[in-house]
Amino acid sequence: METPGNLFVVAAPSGAGKSSLVKALLELDSHLGVSVSHTTRAPRGQEQDGREYHFVTPEAFQAMVDRGEFFEWAEVHGRRYGTSRVGIEARLMAGEDVILEIDWQGALQIKQIFPHAVLIFILPPSWQELEQRLKRRGEDQPEVIALRMANARTEVAQARHFDFVIINSLFETALFDLKTVVHSQRLKYAAQRRAKSQVFAALDIS
Ligand SMILES: Nc1ncnc2c1ncn2[C@@H]1O[C@H](COP(=O)(O)OP(=O)(O)OP(=O)(O)O)[C@@H](O)[C@H]1O
Numbered sequence: 001m002e003t004p005g006n007l008f009v010v011a012a013p014s015g016a017g018k019s020s021l022v023k024a025l026l027e028l029d030s031h032l033g034v035s036v037s038h039t040t041r042a043p044r045g046q047e048q049d050g051r052e053y054h055f056v057t058p059e060a061f062q063a064m065v066d067r068g069e070f071f072e073w074a075e076v077h078g079r080r081y082g083t084s085r086v087g088i089e090a091r092l093m094a095g096e097d098v099i100l101e102i103d104w105q106g107a108l109q110i111k112q113i114f115p116h117a118v119l120i121f122i123l124p125p126s127w128q129e130l131e132q133r134l135k136r137r138g139e140d141q142p143e144v145i146a147l148r149m150a151n152a153r154t155e156v157a158q159a160r161h162f163d164f165v166i167i168n169s170l171f172e173t174a175l176f177d178l179k180t181v182v183h184s185q186r187l188k189y190a191a192q193r194r195a196k197s198q199v200f201a202a203l204d205i206s
């Protein structure tokens, strides 16, 4: 599916810092909107329904799957997460840029539907630092952190399928890298669209 708006997908192992980076990027970039996913996991800390996630029951999630309401969905750390079609398609068709913060399985599903989607993988500088960040965040029980650390081994192996890999060691450096990727890809696709419409006009293709 080709759309006038650009689609960016950010994935990372839990705790690598993708939510923090995307949140900071959204404050700097008024052309970018984030998609709020659906999940069957319980809210943690200060999370609010409709802001961080739409928190739904497993039954409600399954009903959405059955009705084909997700662009992508996946089971991650024993819970289900999905990107609803509602809103995103309309925003992309209206020329807005949208960023998805999802896991690698969802990212690869999105690339099948939107081949122009820009896939960005965030890596932590080390395993030790990843675990420290999960612990310092203070939101998850030790067994949840252990599960997320174990799953991170499989997740980082998927980085090679992504268009860009950013190491989140120093936050400001990683944010600069993310901003640069978004801006450069935006310029690239704008130039491609302009060139295409000029050739279409020259060849009288409607
Ligand atoms: N560069 C960094 N240096 C040190 N701490 C960081 C850095 N980036 C993020 N953090 C911190 O690490 C913790 C995890 O970050 P964050 O919640 O953004 O991760 P995440 O990848 O979105 O995780 P999840 O997938 O579980 O939502 C947070 O406490 C955040 O403040």
Ligand SMILES: Nc1nc2c(ncn2[C@@H]2O[C@H](COP(=O)(O)O)[C@@H](O)[C@H]2O)c(=O)[nH]1
Residues within 6 Å of the ligand: 011, 012, 013, 014, 037, 038, 041, 072, 073, 074, 076, 077, 081, 082, 083, 101, 102, 103, 104, 105, 106, 107
């Ligand atoms: N495939 C999808 N993965 C998603 C989506 N929304 C979030 N996620 C990923 O789940 C894990 C865990 O998130 P957490 O908030 O419980 O820490 C993380 O990798 C997210 O990126 C989605 O819509 N689809």
